[in-house]
Amino acid sequence: MSMQLEHVSYTYMPGTPYEKEALKDVSLEINKGEFVAVIGHTGSGKSTLVQNLNGLLHPSKGTASLDGVDLSGKTAEAKQARSRIGMVFQYPEHQLFAETVYEDVAFGPRNLGLDPEKVEGRVRDAMKFVGLDFDTFAQRSPFSLSGGQMRRAAIAGVVAMNPDYLILDEPSAGLDPGSRDAVFAEIMALYKKRGIAIIMVTHSMEEAARFAGRMLVICKGKVILDGKPAEIFLKEKERLLQAGMDIPEVCKLADALRARGLRLPYEITDAKRLLAEVKRRKGLK
Amino acid sequence: MEPVIETKGLTHIYLGADNNRVTALDGIDLQVMPGEFVAVIGANGSGKSTLARHFNALLLPAEGSVKVHGLDTLDENSLWKIRQNTGMVFQNPDNQIVAAVVEDDVAFGPENIGVPSEELKARVEEALRAVDMLDYREHAPHLLSGGQKQRVAIAGTLALGSDCIILDEPTAMLDPKGRKEILNTMLKLNKEQHITVVYITHFMTEAIQADRVIVMSEGRIEFQGTPKEVFSRVEELEKLGLEAPLAAKFAFELRKSGVKIPEGIITNEELAEALGSR
Amino acid sequence: MLDITLGQYYPGNSFIHRLDPRTKILTTLLLIVAVFLANTAIGYGTLCAMVLFIIAASGLPFMLVLRSVKPLLFIIVLTLALHILMGQGDHVLYQWKFITVTEEGLQLGVQMAMRLILLLMLSSILTFTTSPIVLTDGIEALLRPFRVIGVPAHELAMMMTIALRFIPTLMEETDRIIKAQTARGADFDRGNLLARAKNMLPILVPLFISAFRRADDLAIAMEARCYRGGEGRTRMHQLAYRSGDVLAFVFAFAMIGLLAFLRWGLKPA
Numbered sequence: 001m002s003m004q005l006e007h008v009s010y011t012y013m014p015g016t017p018y019e020k021e022a023l024k025d026v027s028l029e030i031n032k033g034e035f036v037a038v039i040g041h042t043g044s045g046k047s048t049l050v051q052n053l054n055g056l057l058h059p060s061k062g063t064a065s066l067d068g069v070d071l072s073g074k075t076a077e078a079k080q081a082r083s084r085i086g087m088v089f090q091y092p093e094h095q096l097f098a099e100t101v102y103e104d105v106a107f108g109p110r111n112l113g114l115d116p117e118k119v120e121g122r123v124r125d126a127m128k129f130v131g132l133d134f135d136t137f138a139q140r141s142p143f144s145l146s147g148g149q150m151r152r153a154a155i156a157g158v159v160a161m162n163p164d165y166l167i168l169d170e171p172s173a174g175l176d177p178g179s180r181d182a183v184f185a186e187i188m189a190l191y192k193k194r195g196i197a198i199i200m201v202t203h204s205m206e207e208a209a210r211f212a213g214r215m216l217v218i219c220k221g222k223v224i225l226d227g228k229p230a231e232i233f234l235k236e237k238e239r240l241l242q243a244g245m246d247i248p249e250v251c252k253l254a255d256a257l258r259a260r261g262l263r264l265p266y267e268i269t270d271a272k273r274l275l276a277e278v279k280r281r282k283g284l285k
Numbered sequence: 286m287e288p289v290i291e292t293k294g295l296t297h298i299y300l301g302a303d304n305n306r307v308t309a310l311d312g313i314d315l316q317v318m319p320g321e322f323v324a325v326i327g328a329n330g331s332g333k334s335t336l337a338r339h340f341n342a343l344l345l346p347a348e349g350s351v352k353v354h355g356l357d358t359l360d361e362n363s364l365w366k367i368r369q370n371t372g373m374v375f376q377n378p379d380n381q382i383v384a385a386v387v388e389d390d391v392a393f394g395p396e397n398i399g400v401p402s403e404e405l406k407a408r409v410e411e412a413l414r415a416v417d418m419l420d421y422r423e424h425a426p427h428l429l430s431g432g433q434k435q436r437v438a439i440a441g442t443l444a445l446g447s448d449c450i451i452l453d454e455p456t457a458m459l460d461p462k463g464r465k466e467i468l469n470t471m472l473k474l475n476k477e478q479h480i481t482v483v484y485i486t487h488f489m490t491e492a493i494q495a496d497r498v499i500v501m502s503e504g505r506i507e508f509q510g511t512p513k514e515v516f517s518r519v520e521e522l523e524k525l526g527l528e529a530p531l532a533a534k535f536a537f538e539l540r541k542s543g544v545k546i547p548e549g550i551i552t553n554e555e556l557a558e559a560l561g562s563r
Numbered sequence: 564m565l566d567i568t569l570g571q572y573y574p575g576n577s578f579i580h581r582l583d584p585r586t587k588i589l590t591t592l593l594l595i596v597a598v599f600l601a602n603t604a605i606g607y608g609t610l611c612a613m614v615l616f617i618i619a620a621s622g623l624p625f626m627l628v629l630r631s632v633k634p635l636l637f638i639i640v641l642t643l644a645l646h647i648l649m650g651q652g653d654h655v656l657y658q659w660k661f662i663t664v665t666e667e668g669l670q671l672g673v674q675m676a677m678r679l680i681l682l683l684m685l686s687s688i689l690t691f692t693t694s695p696i697v698l699t700d701g702i703e704a705l706l707r708p709f710r711v712i713g714v715p716a717h718e719l720a721m722m723m724t725i726a727l728r729f730i731p732t733l734m735e736e737t738d739r740i741i742k743a744q745t746a747r748g749a750d751f752d753r754g755n756l757l758a759r760a761k762n763m764l765p766i767l768v769p770l771f772i773s774a775f776r777r778a779d780d781l782a783i784a785m786e787a788r789c790y791r792g793g794e795g796r797t798r799m800h801q802l803a804y805r806s807g808d809v810l811a812f813v814f815a816f817a818m819i820g821l822l823a824f825l826r827w828g829l830k831p832a
Contacts, residue, residue, distance in 0.1 A: 042430065042460050056742055087746040095743040097768035111748025157747060174458050176329045176487045178526050203460050249531045256553040260561020275538055282544050341787055365789050373787045380780035385696050385728040392799040394788040405799040427731040445788060
């Protein structure tokens with residue numbers, strides 16, 4: 001089962017003075033069960049990329065497909081394929097609209113045509129996943145919640161559609177460290193329990209290093225790097241820095257230590273491991 | 286030297302969600318001296334934003350007092366003078382830009398206080414130059430990046446004549462590039478124009494560059510000091526839901542395990558120097 | 564990202580573009596009076612020549628101005644048709660059942676249509692040559708003297724400025740909301756009128772809430788920047804009349820004079 005982009009290019013407002021080619025001949029494949037981080041500057045094309053992945057935007061050239069089904073088609077099959085890809089936009093709490101949290105989370109499942117019993121089941125599951133207790137929150141107005149709770153309610157609304165692929169655009173944007181950790185804990189739980197593919201757009205190298213098994217680096221509409229985060233930070237550091245990206249703090253610290261003579265193994269991108277290695281070098285357990 | 290901002294026993298109470306009294310600030314005593322760059326950090330709900338709003342009289346104390354440039358915020362007649370001297374930049378870059386053209390927005394503040402029109406143009410130009418946005422003077426704000434919008438907001442306070450700028454989580458909604466822009470702009474203004482800066486943030490990488498860091502929790506100042514002093518208190522920070530820089534955490538852990546490491550290490554270079562053989 | 568310039572401003576540096584906005588607003592009104600004064604073929608001919616002259620002076624493409632008539636084309640044609648087919652009059656040209664085509668009806672129909680077209684073209688020349696921000700300045704300046712009788716000139720101008728500032732932002736936000744709800748399976752093209760109206764809720768509710776939140780934030784930010792209403796405010800951009808504006812006024816009054824003469828001065832003794 002996989003998502004595919006084949007030679008996809010996307011141009012905004014073609015034929016006008018504001019024409020902009022946001023994606024240039026991108027080809028890639030994402031399989032179910034992968035956790036992919038998509039990294040790039042504002043304006044690099046990463047938002048355009050993910051919106052082509054879920055069929056919200058149709059490629060100007062090339063095809064975007066899910067398991068062989070063209071996502072830009074108008075057939076029922078295409079519609080069904082698109083419904084298997086969920087997308088959580090940036091600041092998702094800005095899309096809450098219903099009178100109760102229940103109604104808002106139920107919006108997605110209802111649009112899928114499920115009957116009320118199934119809808120309730122989905123809502124309960126989704127709310128449980130994001131850590132919003134059903135009995136406490138289901139009948140409350142979404143607008144009476146705190147910022148972090150609102151975000152989780154919005155995410156629940158997408159999770160309730162049981163997507164096979166979940167795209168998240170900067171899920172931690174605007175959150176303080178505490179709320180950020182909570183959101184990621186929920187995403188990881190979802191990933192591990194349901195085995196879905198997660199595609200996460202982020203600015204943070206730390207987040208990519210911590211959660212993703214694969215990292216795509218986008219620059220000026222092209223995918224310039226595609227691989228395991230640890231490998232990219234180690235082997236492609238120059239190219240990352242050239243593209244205006246950074247490496248995680250852990251890697252910077254490891255580099256600083258190595259520069260002062262500490263001999264550390266090269267593949268370290270995890271803080272705990274780095275600490276353990278440093279302790280070893282200093283003759284401790 | 287007179288402090289720019291001085292609070293004595295500042296207390297702020299409001300009615301919470303279930304109509305119960307919430308003490309957002311509990312007897313805060315603090316001073317900010319002219320030319321200082323002070324960072325205020327704290328978890329959500331620690332009261333840091335509430336504190337900021339007392340500094341330009343957007344909020345008034347329930348108990349205690351707040352004096353800005355020697356003027357009491359409770360004094361109605363001083364209100365506009367206080368807001369002129371102490372500018373504020375808010376978290377949402379969009380929702381503080383009033384006009385449809387950048388230079389018109391920067392002019393908004395001084396227009397409000399009746400600055401004569403010839404002087405207005407000069408002030409706007411100077412302010413935009415100070416934040417490196419002069420080339421964008423005739424642009425429409427909705428086409429700017431987040432970092433650029435915040436710089437326009439900063440220019441607005443400069444044009445008003447503020448010598449003290451308070452920034453309430455100005456980078457929370459920006460990307461890394463925008464965050465760097467804003468921090469560097471404020472550091473520059475602080476060094477070159479001696480603007481007093483009160484900078485509220487939850488990014489430790491920003492707070493670490495301040496002259497002084499104030500750590501808040503549940504409406505009280507827990508402790509304060511230089512970045513070195515504050516960020517090496519790793520355990521206390523963690524208890525308050527905050528994070529110390531990686532190097533500080535490492536230094537702490539290593540010291541716990543018996544490695545001889547000097548106190549006050551908070552940067553990678555300092556740690557490397559302490560541990561390395563070269 | 565969309566750069567939406569409201570009022571279809573067409574950038575340029577022509578004589579018309581450079582006129583003071585107050586001049587343009589007032590002379591447009593004066594020329595509208597002139598339009599209503601015409602009642603003969605010569606009169607309308609003069610008006611058409613005048614409009615062509617103004618378009619030439621503005622550097623606007625003729626087709627651009629002509630296209631501004633499009634939105635009301637239906638009404639214009641309807642007016643024309645009604646007058647032609649049902650107009651009263653003495654000189655009957657054609658008759659069939661209840662349809663009476665009279666000469667007077669034909670003339671009146673053509674007049675009404677001409678008036679609509681000329682009015683549309685004049686007002687669109689105004690908005691094509693004056694950016695919304697400058698137009699707002701002009702309106703405020705014109706209304707300012709009426710503050711003594713309670714017209715809230717400054718507040719109106721402030722509202723217009725803030726609206727101009729936020730409309731592009733809100734449009735982008737609407738776009739984002741539509742995308743987010745579409746990604747949750749919302750379909751905005753389905754169903755009858757009632758269903759479609761209901762389907763708008765997931766867009767309208769978040770949009771309104773966002774707009775209110777912005778208004779709240781903005782009000783606080785304005786207060787922090789010493790805003791306290793229009794009293795004592797100065798302005799960075801000062802409007803000033805120049806010789807070109809005098810010429811424009813003279814032209815407008817001359818046109819009124821000319822058309823008044825054509826209407827009343829040429830009556831046979």
